[in-house]
Amino acid sequence: GTQHSRSSPTSDFLADSPNQPTINQTNSNVVDGINLDEIKEFAKAFKLRRLSLGLTQTQVGQALSITEGPAYSQSAICRFEKLDITPKSAQKIKPVLEMWMKEAEERYKSGQNHLTEFIGVEPSKKRKRRTSFTPQALELLNAHFERNTHPSGTEITALAHQLGYEREVIRIWFCNKRQALKNTVRMMSKGVA
Amino acid sequence: GTQHSRSSPTSDFLADSPNQPTINQTNSNVVDGINLDEIKEFAKAFKLRRLSLGLTQTQVGQALSITEGPAYSQSAICRFEKLDITPKSAQKIKPVLEMWMKEAEERYKSGQNHLTEFIGVEPSKKRKRRTSFTPQALELLNAHFERNTHPSGTEITALAHQLGYEREVIRIWFCNKRQALKNTVRMMSKGVA
């Protein structure tokens, strides 16, 4: 074709350019041997099937996190449905969603309870290893959290330095803390038995 | 028992009550010769069919007002789907929705364009781009929020004008800010585990 030959300064491993267009930005039907039409069709069907089951993107994402290990955020599901991702990413996620949806529908057919069970609480097995915080660190972190659930970048850095953890670990701790509490509040308000 | 007497104006008895119970408050299957099971089933199916067509309650309501004369608000559609209406009302609305949905589906099958035409809603109503607030704007907004979480319409207009944002954007900002505050308060009040 008549494309510019670009030299990628950031990637030594990938032959592809680092920033590929998303599927919904693409007009062609096949890219890198990936059938985009097929993916488009699946994405559309997936959304309908999700709605038919009465599931939210968040629920699907959380359920997938349980069965598939790595976290699938609500945003990730949203982006897939809108095809706001690269063909490569879509190709990678598609079979996961396909298999999961198939099972979810089977459970739905065999009774609402089975679906709820499938989506709901299951012991997460493939969870990433968690950082172990010392009791002293947790005490300090919790004290900070009670004063301010959204510490600034500077505060996070200071805390990380003070406690001897990576900055990212501290940042994630606050994210997780907010999420956990939010979930707790939600569950309590829904009256979980 | 020793309950708090709340200032609820709703009556506890149904002697000559003008307010009949809604369908989802009713346990029996037939009321006044109206088959509630049938209505329940239809309401559920209606929602699924609406979602399959990718329509919002608002769109259905607006579309109905075109073909059926008097306007049906989004609230009305919502209340029907949740069966938060009296059997009489449901009985009245059901055939209207039934006929309308039937035609909508036929148009959908014969091409997306026909459905769009039938619904009378703009075809590709693009979602508004997410607004980015400048730090200065956020500072002023937050300062206002601390003084008053519920600014009046006049205040909102003034703020929008002063900051150079659309009035609606500012209004929404306060809505979301109140929600965030509510979440934070709930989290803090529940305490940290």
Add this chain to the structure above:
DNA sequence: AGCATAAATAATAA
């Protein structure tokens, strides 16, 4: 019956 808006959900900037 329908507005206003809280709550829930989806989409998107960072």
Add this chain to the structure above:
DNA sequence: TTATTATTTATGCT
């Protein structure tokens, strides 16, 4: 991905 803005649904009120 997360955090935050926008849209959709649900509900209190009159």
